[in-house]
Amino acid sequence: MQTDWIYGLIGGGVIGLAGAMFLLLNGRIMGASGILGGLADGSAGARTGENAMFIAGLVLVPGVLSLLFGPVDTHITGNLAVLVIAGLLVGIGTRIANGCTSGHGVCGISRLSLRGIVATVFYIGAGGLTVAVFKTLLGVI
Secondary structure (H helix, E strand, O other), X not given: OOOOHHHHHHHHHHHHHHHHHHHHHHOOOOOHHHHHHHHHHOOOHHHHHHHHHHHHHHHHHHHHHHHHHOOOOOOOOOOHHHHHHHXXXXXXXHHXXXXXXXXXXXXXXXXXXXXXXXXXXXXXXHHHHHHHXXXXXXXXX
């Protein structure tokens, strides 16, 4: 019986809970790209430590969970060029949309933000189109 879907369900629930806690405790939207951007360009100011801990948690918690529960097969490609291109496309899309999926998709949709809903529709559409192109036409994933 395949149960991989449960990882997505649990992960989505944790992200949603984290977004709600972040908003309730900080009064700000949990947009990972904005938090990381504030650290990179120095605009985080007094929130630098808090933002650094948030990003550290994003990086470290999956590793800790992997040690506790064993690795999960993500089916990610081993093709470094594809990973670099994917990262660049995500970064460009995040910049164009003025936010990422955690800010627009998780927090925006839950607040019924039209901007968040529209951005998420375009994220999902662009992601589907990209997979179709890279998998079907180019055969690299």
